Structure formats: structure tokens, C-alpha cells
Amino acid sequence: MRVAIVGAGFAGLGAALRLQAEGEDSFVVLERAPAVGGTWRDNTYPGVRCDVPAHLYCFSFLPNPSFSSRFARGGEIRDYLERAAEPVREHLRLGTNVESAVWSGTGWHLTTSAGPVSADVLVLAAGRLTAPRLPEVPGRFAGPVFHSSAWDHSVDLDGARVAVVGTGASGIQLLPDVAARARSVVVLQRSAPYVLPRGDVAYGAVEQARFAEQPDVLAALRADLFAEAERLYDARVGDLGARQEARARALRHLTDQVGDPALRARLTPRHEFGCKRVLFSDDYYPAAALPHVTVQGPLSSFEPDAVLTDRDRHEVDVVILATGFHTTRQPYAGLVRGRTGSTLDEHWVAGMQAYASTAVHDFPNMYILDGPNASLSHNSAVLMIEAQIDYVLGALRQTPPGVALEVSAAAEDRYAQEMAVRSVGKPWTSGCSNWYTDPRNGRQSLLWPGRATEFRERFATFDLAPYERRTVAAAARDRRGGARHDGPVGAESRGAASHP
Known part of the structure; x- marks a missing residue:
């Protein structure tokens, strides 16, 4: 096998489709779930949708004229990915759990629930939103408890007393629907998020037909949306004046939708704008202001029939955990073992890092x-x-x-240092607790600290210079403790580049 891809979300399917387009037929996509879709397969909670304009949140080589609105609902994105997977369906191995992946010196050998797989190249496309973060508090609740990414549709919320733990992206999306059905809702939050108006726009049948019949119109819309999003960099990260203006807009949105001063105070963020994920909603604040909804402090403990904060006790029938994910420590990292026998998790013991956000030293052809x-x-x-x-x-x-390619340790470390230096002074590192910062080293390890344009221009061309290139025979000797080539690639390949 030429390439083994782990994961069948956007990243894994995108890699498979592009490999096929390049004429490569020797690849497999291993997916532990019974269907494709990644996070959009897993998250089926009411109100789930994307905060990015739909026509930017799809493959550039596979536009979707059928999106029904500017911000697509989760089901639409899941359906899009199911359709996108059709050309590579025969390469999919659904319901196949990867149990280990080991570099043997001649290639990657994977142990899976469906049997062994060997490949020259390993592509990890498992994403970051796969390991739910659960509250670590005393006590146990006796009733239904489920995470937003594992929504239990068998639980009847009509007339129930419900606790929603968390006010991140999932929490604010699901609250309006839950509040419409429940007898009472208590929202437990650690810190209030900044929420901007969504301002959604519906695409009717006429517009959808136009997008389908005139691809250039849809391409122009995508280009405009991209340019608009790139300008948002200043409001999120760059220019202080732009950030202050965006913060003021979020606070006006809060004031316009919440009249009660006490509730408005509880919903007012205390961190710097952009330190946490900025959210979008037109119906979260109205839901939070309903008379049968209360917003309280963070969860401190469970009792069999109640949730507790430091000040209050609330008897509830159902607990919904909208508490996010372990984003800076990947569950697959403990399964992957590199050239020297260490796991990827051990390599990342001081924090996640990868050259070009893609390649890791000691893990050839990965x-x-x-x-x-x-x-x-x-x-x-x-x-x-x-x-x-x-x-x-x-x-x-x-x-x-x-042939085995392995990025040098020096190149990986330089890139990690660049990411750390460029993150200093950005709102992500201003002191709040967020999902971008790795607690192992305090570094911001999730976000590219620049515009998308810069990343695309910088890595549009693959450059061999930071890599060590060896035959697999030489790589096998290294694994047995033989000589190792630690320098950059030789003169015969230095500076060679390939344009995708």
C-alpha cells in the first residue's frame, strides 16, 4: 500500500480525493466510525451549525451550490461529506479502529480491528475534536448525562429540568432548542463568551440554481467570502483598534438582547476579546433571558438528583455536558511509534509541535x-x-x-519556536483559559498565528531542504542502531521543489 490515511472527516476525505485526482490508486482510508463525516457525523445536537460561511467551509475543488444558508447546519455539512466520499468509497474501511501504527524501518505497519495494514506513507487526519473533555468534579448524577458530541436522542427533554454545563460554541447553539422544550434550564458557565450577531442569510431555490448553473458566480462569492474572512484577522488578532471595535459590537449585541442588568452582568465576558473563541448567535441571549432559564457559575459537584455550584444547588432530571474537547493532547498520539521506538505522545511530552504544522522528526513518511x-x-x-x-x-x-523522508529536529524546533514567538502579544496568550494553549508548556499550539494567505503561500511548494532523505534500507539500519544521516538532504536534491 502506498498511503494509509487515518480518519474520514474533511482532512482524510480531502487527502483521498486529491490522491485519486493525482492518479494514485494505492491508498486506504481507515475510519473507526461506521460513517464518514468526522465532527459533523458525531455532533448531532439541536442547533449544530458552522460559524464559517458555508461556501468557504467546503472543498475548493468540490463546491456545493445547494447550501441553504450562509451558515450551514450540521446535517447539511454531513450530507455534503457523504456525497464527497462517493468517488473514493471503495478505498474506505469504515468501522475500522487503528490500534497501533509502527515505523518498521521499511514503512508503516498498522494494527487495526480489521487486520494489519502496511503502507509507505502514513497520513494522520484524525482531527482535534475527538476526545470530549468531561468535568472533573466530585459526586455522581443518577440520571441521564451525555456530552454534546454524543447526543442521546432517546432522552425526552419535554418538560424536563435540564442542566447545561458550558457556554462555548456547542452550549450556546443547543440552549435555544433545549429551553424551548424543557420545564427549566440551569446554565453553568466558567466564563462568559463574546457573542457577535450571526446575521444569517438564506439561499433560496433561485440562488441555488444560479450557483449550480453558473459556477463562476459561486467562485466569485467564495473569493469575496475569503477576502472578508482574511480581513477579520485584525479584529480577532492583529490591530488593537479593530479588536476594540469588535468587542464593542459584541457588548452592544448583549445590551440589545438582554435587558436585565444582573443577567447582563453574568453574561459579560471578563477576558480580552479573542483570547477565547469568539462565537456567533442571534438566539442565545434571548434564550438565556427566558424566565425559566437561569445562568449560574461553574459546576462544582454532582449529587444523584442535582448539580451544585459553589453557591447553589439545582435539582435536575438531565445533565448536558457542552464542555468541549481535549484539543492539545491527541488520543492517537499514544498509538503511533516512530523510528527510534518512541510514541508520538512521548515525542510531544512537552507539547504538540510539527514542522510546517505537518511533519514530525523521528516519524519518517508521516x-x-x-x-x-x-x-x-x-x-x-x-x-x-x-x-x-x-x-x-x-x-x-x-x-x-x-525512500523515507524525515524532517530534521532542528527544523521542527525552529518552527515551534517561531510559532511561540509569533503568539506572544496575541490575545490567545493574554491569560485566559482557552483550548488553544497547551498546559504542558504554556504555548499556543493550536492556531496558525497569521493569515490563511500566508500559510498557503509559504507551503504551496514542498521544499526538501529541511528533510533527511534516505533509502528504507538505511532507515532500517538506523532503527537497529546503525549509522544515521543527521544533515539536510544531499546536494542532488537540495532545494528541489514540487508544485502541487
């Missing part, structure tokens, strides 16, 4: 999509995924069978 410093706070993650796929395809053109 590439990570949507991994360290590969996300954005202002634009579509799919743009970054596509840029990384371009990078991986360039690497594959430089990696014929029998």
Missing part, C-alpha cells in the same frame, strides 16, 4: 493534517487542510517507493 498550529481563529479550517494536502502531495512526489 504527515499530520489539522494538527499543531494548523487551525485559524478568523477563517475556514478547510483552507488550511487543503494547503496541508498540497504540501503532502508535494512530499509524495519526492518520495518514491524505497
Whole structure:
């Protein structure tokens, strides 16, 4: 097998589709779930939708004229990915759990629930939103408890007393529907988020037909949306004046929708704008202001029939955990073992890092999509995924069978240091608790600290210079303790590049 891809969300399917388009037929996509879709397969809670304009949140090479609104609902995105997977369906191995992946010196050998898989190249496309973060508090609740990413549709919320733990992206999306059904809702929050108006726009049948019949119109819309999102970088990260203006807009939105001064105070963020994810909603604040909804402090403990804060006790029938994910420590990292026998988790013991946000020293012919410093706070993650796929395809053109590429330790460390330095002074590192910062080293390890345009331009061309290139025979000797080539690639390949 030429390439083994782990994960069938946006990243894994994108890699598979591009490999097929390049004429490569020797690849497999391993997915532990029974269906494709990644986070959009898993998250089926009421109100789930994307905060990025739909026509940016799809593959550039596979536009979708059928999106029903500017911000697509989760089901639409899931359906889009199901359709996108059709051309590579025969390469999918659904319901296949990867139990280990080991570099043998000649290639990658994977142990899976469906049997062994061997491949020259390993692409990890498992994403960051796969391991739910659960509250670590005393006590146990006796009734139904479920995370927003594992919504229990068998639980009847009509007339129930419900606790919603968390006010991040999932929490504010699901609250309006839960509040419409429940007898009472208590919302338990650690810190209030900044919420901007969503301002959604519906696409009717006429517009959808126009997008389908005139691809240039849809392409122009996508280009406009991209330019608009790139300008948001200043409001999220860059210019202080732009950030202050955006913060003022969020606070006006709060004031316009919440009349009660006491509730408004509880819903007012105390952190710097942009330190946490900025959210979008037109119906969260009205739901929070309903008479049968209360907003309290953070969860402190459970009792069999209640949730407790430091001040109050609330008897409830159902607990919904909208508490996010372990984003800076990936569950797959303990399963992957590199050239020297260490796991990826051990390599990342002091924090996640990867050269070009994609390649890791000691792990030859392995590439990570949507991994360290590969996300954005202002634009579509799919743009970054596509840029990384371009990078991986360039690497594959430089990696014929029998050749191993491994990024140097120095290049990986320099890149990690660059990410750390460029994150200093950004709102993400201003002191709040967020999902961008790795607690192991205090570094911001999730976001690319620049615009999407810069990442795409910088890594549109694969450059061999930071890599060590060896035959697999030499790599096998290294694993047995033989000589190792620690320098950059030789003169015969230095500076060679491939344009995807």
C-alpha cells in the first residue's frame, strides 16, 4: 500500500480525493466510525451549525451550490461529506479502529480491528475534536448525562429540568432548542463568551440554481467570502483598534438582547476579546433571558438528583455536558511509534509541535493534517487542510517507493519556536483559559498565528531542504542502531521543489 490515511472527516476525505485526482490508486482510508463525516457525523445536537460561511467551509475543488444558508447546519455539512466520499468509497474501511501504527524501518505497519495494514506513507487526519473533555468534579448524577458530541436522542427533554454545563460554541447553539422544550434550564458557565450577531442569510431555490448553473458566480462569492474572512484577522488578532471595535459590537449585541442588568452582568465576558473563541448567535441571549432559564457559575459537584455550584444547588432530571474537547493532547498520539521506538505522545511530552504544522522528526513518511498550529481563529479550517494536502502531495512526489523522508529536529524546533514567538502579544496568550494553549508548556499550539494567505503561500511548494532523505534500507539500519544521516538532504536534491 502506498498511503494509509487515518480518519474520514474533511482532512482524510480531502487527502483521498486529491490522491485519486493525482492518479494514485494505492491508498486506504481507515475510519473507526461506521460513517464518514468526522465532527459533523458525531455532533448531532439541536442547533449544530458552522460559524464559517458555508461556501468557504467546503472543498475548493468540490463546491456545493445547494447550501441553504450562509451558515450551514450540521446535517447539511454531513450530507455534503457523504456525497464527497462517493468517488473514493471503495478505498474506505469504515468501522475500522487503528490500534497501533509502527515505523518498521521499511514503512508503516498498522494494527487495526480489521487486520494489519502496511503502507509507505502514513497520513494522520484524525482531527482535534475527538476526545470530549468531561468535568472533573466530585459526586455522581443518577440520571441521564451525555456530552454534546454524543447526543442521546432517546432522552425526552419535554418538560424536563435540564442542566447545561458550558457556554462555548456547542452550549450556546443547543440552549435555544433545549429551553424551548424543557420545564427549566440551569446554565453553568466558567466564563462568559463574546457573542457577535450571526446575521444569517438564506439561499433560496433561485440562488441555488444560479450557483449550480453558473459556477463562476459561486467562485466569485467564495473569493469575496475569503477576502472578508482574511480581513477579520485584525479584529480577532492583529490591530488593537479593530479588536476594540469588535468587542464593542459584541457588548452592544448583549445590551440589545438582554435587558436585565444582573443577567447582563453574568453574561459579560471578563477576558480580552479573542483570547477565547469568539462565537456567533442571534438566539442565545434571548434564550438565556427566558424566565425559566437561569445562568449560574461553574459546576462544582454532582449529587444523584442535582448539580451544585459553589453557591447553589439545582435539582435536575438531565445533565448536558457542552464542555468541549481535549484539543492539545491527541488520543492517537499514544498509538503511533516512530523510528527510534518512541510514541508520538512521548515525542510531544512537552507539547504538540510539527514542522510546517505537518511533519514530525523521528516519524519518517508521516504527515499530520489539522494538527499543531494548523487551525485559524478568523477563517475556514478547510483552507488550511487543503494547503496541508498540497504540501503532502508535494512530499509524495519526492518520495518514491524505497525512500523515507524525515524532517530534521532542528527544523521542527525552529518552527515551534517561531510559532511561540509569533503568539506572544496575541490575545490567545493574554491569560485566559482557552483550548488553544497547551498546559504542558504554556504555548499556543493550536492556531496558525497569521493569515490563511500566508500559510498557503509559504507551503504551496514542498521544499526538501529541511528533510533527511534516505533509502528504507538505511532507515532500517538506523532503527537497529546503525549509522544515521543527521544533515539536510544531499546536494542532488537540495532545494528541489514540487508544485502541487
